Amino acid sequence: MALKKTSFEKADFALRLLTFVALVAGGAWAAYQYKLTGADDWTNNMTVDAKVLPYHDDLRLLVVHVRSKNPRNTTFELESKSHDSYSLTVRKIAADAKVGTVFHEDAGDVIAKVDLLDEASGDYEFLPGAEMDDMQTIVLPAGITVVLTADMEIHNGTTDENGKPDSDSISVSTVARVEP
Incomplete structure (x- = not known):
């Protein structure tokens, strides 16, 4: 039934x-x-800012803060052995440019280049939500204007169409005037 x-x-x-x-x-x-x-890709929010302090004679201290934040909920790591890089470059802008001149962030004479990855002993781990502040102090002559560029590059373990190691990068720049 x-x-x-x-x-x-x-x-x-x-x-x-x-x-x-x-x-x-x-x-x-x-x-x-x-x-x-x-x-599980990586990303990093970076900013760079600078402050000029008196030093001695016609020299000034340029105090640069490269701040970075990992907004993801995954960890990523920069490793020098994997040919990753994290650097700060200071370039002098020409003082005699004409009106309308455009200065690109990678133009100008390099005054200083700091390997921020090397400063961290070759490895730099960015935990989820971590905020980092890498500070560098550079002695510069008074009366110049500089472009500050922070670059981060990580090799992703793949190759590009030419068979060369493929990488992803982030770059951020700002301009600072070193007043006399």
Whole structure:
């Protein structure tokens, strides 16, 4: 004799089926979002700013802060053995430019270059949400204007179309005037 299903049993089955569908849809959505956001790729929010302090005679101290923050919930690491790099470059801007001249951040005479990765003993780990502040002090002559550029490059373990190691990079720049 076949038992007739009650309304309660039908509702229970429908709820179980909806729960299963919701779990599958939620899992698919999470996987899609994970892939869409770069899965376990890295990113870093960097800023660079400077302050000029008196030193002696016609020399000034340029105090540079390179601040970086890992906004992701994954750790990434820069390793010198993997040919990653993290540097600060100071370039002098020409003082005799004409109106309308555009100075690119990689133009000008290099006054100083600091390997920030080397300063960290060759390895630099950025934990999830970590904020770092790398400070450097550089002696400069008074009366010049400089471009400060912080570069971070990480090799991602793949090769490009030419078979050379592929890398991703982030760069940030600012201009500072070293007043007399």
